Amino acid sequence: MIPLSLVSAPSDDRIDADAVRQALRAKVRQAVQSMNGVKQVRAVSVKVPVAIDPLAWGAVQTQAPFVYWRSRTTDSTYAVVGAARQWQGEAGSGETVPASVVERLAPWLDRLPPAVRLWGGARFDPTSEREAAWADFGAWTFMLPRFTLHRSGSTTRLHATLVAPHDTAAHEALLRQIDALRFPNIPDAHTDAHRIRRTDRPTRAEWMRQVRAAVQSIRSTDLRKVVLARAVDLHFDHALMPWALLHRLQQETPQCTAFGWQPKRSGPAFIGATPERLFRMHGDTLRTEAIAGTRPRGATPADDAMLRHELLTSDKDRREHAFVQDAIADALAPLATDVNMPDAPSELALQRKRHLRSEITATLHESTSPLNVLNALHPTPAVGGTPTRTARAFIREHESFDRGWYAGPVGWMTQDAAEMLVAIRSALVDRDTLTLYSGAGIVEGSDPASEWDEIENKLADFKAALER
Ligand SMILES: C=C(O[C@@H]1C=C(C(=O)O)C=C[C@H]1O)C(=O)O
Ligand SMILES: [Mg+2]
Structure with a gap:
């Protein structure tokens, strides 16, 4: 028996979700103006006034991919939703991450602003035979987050990452993605699955x-x-x-x-x-x-x-x-x-x-x-x-x-x-x-x-x- 419910997410009445979305929209608008279409990565963030469980938050968003990380050593938890940029691929010469990809990602790592993390993962064996269930994962995937909810201690911040010039040109779409972010209560996240x-x-x-x-x-x-x-x-x-x-x-x-x-x-x-x-x-x-x-x-x-x-x-x-x-x-x-x-x-x-x-x-x-x-x-x-x-x-x-x-x-x-x-x-x-x-x-x-x-x-x- 496994009735699963996610708990401890704040409901919209504990958090003024509109105010958070508006604040992030304003920051994104400012960033778009100041970036002026010049090729670069920029991150903006707003404080979320109530501590939110990043797992519960990430679970209810609609954008993909969803990446979650709760560190074993620090009280620091990340929910990453959507990708500002993603690299995914197949095996090269048998290295976990092909040399060409290491080279391609190097300039991105060099110019990442301090708060931005490049997330990634890879297959155990890049060249072994693949089952259908693993197809979407690729032999390796790296990505820059679109949105990150980061909770550290009792502080929760919502970050947006912009990659110019693409995101500055398409910023209306980005603003709509912000409007679609939810900060809900999820006791309805419930299933009665029996083994x-x-x-x-x-x-x-x-x-x-x-x-x-x-x-x-x-x-x-x-x-x-x-x-x-x-x-x-x-x-x-x-x-x-x-x-x-x-x-x-x-x-x-x-x-x-x-x-x-x-x-x-x-x-x-x-x-x-x-x-x-x-x-x-x-x-x-x-x-x-x-x-x-x-x-x-x-x-x-x-x-x-x-x-x-x-x-x-x-x-x-x-x-x-x-x-x-x-x-x-x-x-x-x-x-x-x-x-x-x-x-x-x-x-x-x-x-x-x-x-x-x-x-x-x-x-x-x-x-x-x-x-x-x-x-x-x-x-x-x-x-x-x-x-x-x-x-x-x-x-x-x-x-x-x-x-x-x-x-x-x-x-x-x-x-x-x-x-x-x-x-x-x-x-x-x-x-x-x-x-x-x-x-x-x-x-x-x-x-x-x-x-x-x-x-x-x-x-x-x-x-x-x-x-x-
Ligand atoms: C391979 C796993 O664990 C590994 C195997 C261990 C062992 O055989 O003693 C212990 C820890 C890990 O190095 C796993 O959990 O899947
Ligand atoms: Mg053993």
Whole structure:
């Protein structure tokens, strides 16, 4: 049973929506005049007098795409609605973001005004075979927002981004888009969807064979680690509301970055809450992390302490983890100096599971683009394997479903900062079907049944959100 309702959105009587729209219209008019059709990006913003939940706000707008981000570390939440400019494309030579795109986006990043973020995401594997549900996402997408609602602490601001000369010439259309922005109450965002069926890809029997095949390859080829994933399709009797589900998921996942990406309003939505950051950079300072190695949380304090000890001393999990550390160090070597790696991983305790985690810092060479960092780091052996090439080939050959953007990079970039997450603990909502994705690192010594259970545990946040 899953009656989903989005709560805590202010109604039009708590907020003077007309005043907000009028204020933004006035700012846009001023900007259009002062930009004078000269090629540039400009952002204007107005304060929204009442704290608004960006997720609830974004959910009811009509423009697409809709992108959502609730940061794990700061009390900062973004809802992006519509695109002032979008780049989307297919795989180039197999790099996550083709070199030509890195080049094309560079001048845009250079001239972004301080408050404007370029948002983007990419498939786990740009060249693998694609299922129809992932078609609208592209191999990669980058975009400049049209409207952004940003809540930071108790302050909410509504931003509009203009790209001249196109937007200054077409500013009447932009003003109409502002008129269409809503600030509603949404207790009507409600559905009674009941789960009627679960399909596992692969089935448990197929999984056992896959994991054994992986262990066999580890013994007989250069493969050392491969992360194999599963897709669990949950079918409901009614269409699901992705944003209501994400609203609940983020309440279940306090240490995680919650995210959502929907290319078309009536199409599939990709949502999740991930503990893993691909990287964060500010100026020349880079932070990244290795997260791999897993145990559940215990039901009692004694049980929990035992599982903690088990994880920290598990040879198998330490090996799973070390592959990620080593690959990150190798990937950063050409891009950075002072790569700082802890001697031993520490514990990251989440609500329903715990991981081994190593925080890594480095100093980037001058003017390293976040897109170069992205291409260098993704996919780490936390989601791919070691060596990357062999692991990717193994995944392509053995996994029976399209990962789409699951385990891919999703995030934002500004002129001098960037943050990309690893889109795990995620799902695709496609009308009445919810596909949950999760994987586990297979190394020498992996037991197929335990790896199945580990993934089942990684799906527990979504299960809790569905039962909430
Ligand atoms: C691949 C996933 O998680 C990864 C696999 C882990 C493991 O096998 O121990 C732990 C964290 C992540 O590196 C996922 O959740 O889908
Ligand atoms: Mg594992």
